Amino acid sequence: xxxxxxxxxxxxxxxxxxxxxxxxxxxxxxxxxxxxxxMDAIATAADVSKQTLYNQFGSKEELxxxxxxxxxxALRAPLAESASHRPPRDVLMDFTRQYFALAFTPQSLxxxxxxxxxxxxFPEIGTDFYEVGPKRTHAMLSEWxxxxxxxxxxxxxxxxxxxxxxxxxxxxxxxxxxxxxVPVALTPAELERRVCFCVDTFMxxxxx
Amino acid sequence: xxxxxxxxxxxxxxxxxxxxxxxxxxxxxxxxxxxxxxMDAIATAADVSKQTLYNQFGSKEELxxxxxxxxxxALRAPLAESASHRPPRDVLMDFTRQYFALAFTPQSLxxxxxxxxxxxxFPEIGTDFYEVGPKRTHAMLSEWxxxxxxxxxxxxxxxxxxxxxxxxxxxxxxxxxxxxxVPVALTPAELERRVCFCVDTFMxxxxx
DNA sequence: AGTTCATTGGACTCGCGAGTCCAACTTGTT
DNA sequence: AACAAGTTGGACTCGCGAGTCCAATGAACT
Numbered sequence: 001x002x003x004x005x006x007x008x009x010x011x012x013x014x015x016x017x018x019x020x021x022x023x024x025x026x027x028x029x030x031x032x033x034x035x036x037x038x039m040d041a042i043a044t045a046a047d048v049s050k051q052t053l054y055n056q057f058g059s060k061e062e063l064x065x066x067x068x069x070x071x072x073x074a075l076r077a078p079l080a081e082s083a084s085h086r087p088p089r090d091v092l093m094d095f096t097r098q099y100f101a102l103a104f105t106p107q108s109l110x111x112x113x114x115x116x117x118x119x120x121x122f123p124e125i126g127t128d129f130y131e132v133g134p135k136r137t138h139a140m141l142s143e144w145x146x147x148x149x150x151x152x153x154x155x156x157x158x159x160x161x162x163x164x165x166x167x168x169x170x171x172x173x174x175x176x177x178x179x180x181x182v183p184v185a186l187t188p189a190e191l192e193r194r195v196c197f198c199v200d201t202f203m204x205x206x207x208x
Numbered sequence: 209x210x211x212x213x214x215x216x217x218x219x220x221x222x223x224x225x226x227x228x229x230x231x232x233x234x235x236x237x238x239x240x241x242x243x244x245x246x247m248d249a250i251a252t253a254a255d256v257s258k259q260t261l262y263n264q265f266g267s268k269e270e271l272x273x274x275x276x277x278x279x280x281x282a283l284r285a286p287l288a289e290s291a292s293h294r295p296p297r298d299v300l301m302d303f304t305r306q307y308f309a310l311a312f313t314p315q316s317l318x319x320x321x322x323x324x325x326x327x328x329x330f331p332e333i334g335t336d337f338y339e340v341g342p343k344r345t346h347a348m349l350s351e352w353x354x355x356x357x358x359x360x361x362x363x364x365x366x367x368x369x370x371x372x373x374x375x376x377x378x379x380x381x382x383x384x385x386x387x388x389x390v391p392v393a394l395t396p397a398e399l400e401r402r403v404c405f406c407v408d409t410f411m412x413x414x415x416x
Numbered sequence: 417a418g419t420t421c422a423t424t425g426g427a428c429t430c431g432c433g434a435g436t437c438c439a440a441c442t443t444g445t446t
Numbered sequence: 447a448a449c450a451a452g453t454t455g456g457a458c459t460c461g462c463g464a465g466t467c468c469a470a471t472g473a474a475c476t
Contacts, residue, residue: 033328036329036463039463039465040463040464048424049423049424050466051424051466051467052424054464060463060464060465113324114328115388116325117242117324117328119321120244120389121241121244126387127388130384134384134388138381164380165380165405165409167380167381168376168377168380169373171376171380172372172377173372176338179324179327179334180324180327181328182334182335194369197366197373200413201413204414205413206412246433246434248432256453257454258436258455260454262434262435268434
């Protein structure tokens with residue numbers, strides 16, 4: 001009855017690029033619509049058949065988790081190498097600039113929002129993300145602060161709390177807005193001003 | 209065929225307490241399961257028939273919004289009266305304590321989480337909440353800081369940014385954890401220590 | 417030429433949840 | 447007694463989305 005002679009079945013267009021294409025499309029839809037994005041929509045957006053989708057990822061949940069862990073790794077701050085010989089102020093400035101560039105894109109904020117939302121259904125998504133994301137960043141930063149404390153170049157008193165404070169400082173308000181969907185438009189100049197204000201505040205409180 | 213002679217129909221158990229009962233039950237379910245909580249479940253939890261539910265609130269969305277605006281009003285910080293004659297440090301300490309008590313209950317955090325999640329579907333829920341919640345609090349706080357600046361009792365340089373900073377400081381890490389569903393267990397002692405640390409940090413940076 | 421494998425599209429099952437409908441009931445009012 | 451208004455439970459419609467099935471197809475390897 002059906003005459004499927006006109007279908008163009010690409011078999012192995014690129015070995016595993018299929019997977020990547022699906023994940024990209026899905027990430028975009030999840031970001032925009034949350035976990036409610038339908039599998040049909042994802043398949044269409046990825047230009048892939050539903051069946052293929054299910055071949056690659058057994059279920060919607062699995063697909064979602066794959067994306068989360070994938071992107072969370074990308075957010076793991078690339079600041080480990082921040083060189084211990086430079087003055088704390090400079091290190092913090094760089095750190096903050098990098099963090100802003102990384103975390104305050106509409107993509108990252110939408111992504112975080114999706115995680116928060118999905119975490120209500122699948123609690124381990126939220127906690128898993130916390131482990132590989134914020135927790136690691138905090139651990140790195142507070143170790144660095146402890147080191148600087150010992151070197152007498154900072155005087156935090158409590159590196160862990162101080163690290164929390166610094167992270168709160170730079171994330172704070174913008175993150176709240178982003179999560180609530182309030183547009184956050186920052187010109188490069190405003191952004192740089194913000195960076196300075198954050199570091200200044202911190203240094204005024206915790207310089208030796 | 210059906211013999212509904214054994215139903216106990218309470219007609220006007222209390223004039224409008226029905227509405228309140230529904231909202232309580234719904235708020236609880238929404239908090240726990242997000243917007244996915246089913247209307248059947250809500251009706252059951254409120255010990256009310258589905259029909260009554262729809263009589264009171266025309267639709268699920270309307271019910272949800274009613275709850276949001278209701279609770280958002282409750283969160284509007286009761287700190288307007290913080291007395292302008294007391295030393296800034298004391299005012300901030302009180303403010304922080306109140307804020308912690310108000311915003312860091314599992315209820316409030318779950319509530320915020322629900323808003324963030326639902327905001328993905330109904331953008332105006334997120335932005336509306338921002339208007340009546342965080343924005344007002346920030347406005348109040350930055351006005352107060354501007355006043356104290358003029359009186360020479362603070363030296364923030366930029367009251368608006370400083371107010372953002374202070375709010376970030378007290379919300380920051382705990383809020384992130386809460387939104388991601390990571391348990392936040394703080395003993396009263398730890399909490400008080402946190403309060404002090406926040407205010408200290410701020411004062412060290414912004415005392416004249 | 418034949419085998420294997422991933423893919424395709426589309427039809428299909430199945431369950432769930434929003435919203436509606438209705439006949440029976442209860443209470444307060446007239 | 448009769449009526450109005452609000453309630454109840456349960457059955458019902460309807461649409462949507464997750465996941466399955468299948469016959470047909472094309473590429474790569476042998």
